[in-house]
Amino acid sequence: xxxxxxxxxxxxxxxxxxxxxxxxxxxxxxxxxQVAWDADGANVGIGDxxxxxxxxxxxxxxxxxxxxxxxxxxxxxxxxVVDWHPDRMPQVLDGIARAAATLGVTPAAPASLFGIVALDxxxxxxxxxxxxxxx
Numbered sequence: 470x471x472x473x474x475x476x477x478x479x480x481x482x483x484x485x486x487x488x489x490x491x492x493x494x495x496x497x498x499x500x501x502x503q504v505a506w507d508a509d510g511a512n513v514g515i516g517d518x519x520x521x522x523x524x525x526x527x528x529x530x531x532x533x534x535x536x537x538x539x540x541x542x543x544x545x546x547x548x549x550v551v552d553w554h555p556d557r558m559p560q561v562l563d564g565i566a567r568a569a570a571t572l573g574v575t576p577a578a579p580a581s582l583f584g585i586v587a588l589d590x591x592x593x594x595x596x597x598x599x600x601x602x603x604x
Contacts, residue, residue, distance in 0.1 A: 486580040490544040492602035502596040503528035522564025525597035542601040543578040549596045553584025
């Protein structure tokens with residue numbers, strides 16, 4: 470495997486991601502920010518943050534599979550959430566858990582979450598980007 474996920478001593482262990490990823494592969498994959506669109510471009514989960522987070526993860530999974538990768542190859546996830554407030558974290562975690570159950574994986578790469586003002590489509594509440602490495 471090209472990716473090792475690590476929680477170095479001296480840093481807190483976060484239940485939903487690791488603090489560091491070490492990649493040794495030779496093919497770098499960048500997945501564009503995925504929003505809550507289905508395969509036909511229809512909005513999914515309008516007004517429902519958990520449903521949109523789930524769809525974003527599913528879309529990232531589809532993008533990765535399209536180039537022969539999986540969440541095990543992901544070295545970094547970046548999430549942008551509209552009108553972020555920490556009280557919304559349970560909805561984000563619910564969406565991740567639902568996607569993980571559907572995908573049969575637990576995305577655990579280092580991750581960042583940024584609160585933003587808006588995305589390109591008013592109905593979109595979240596966007597998820599991924600970077601992966603393959604041997």
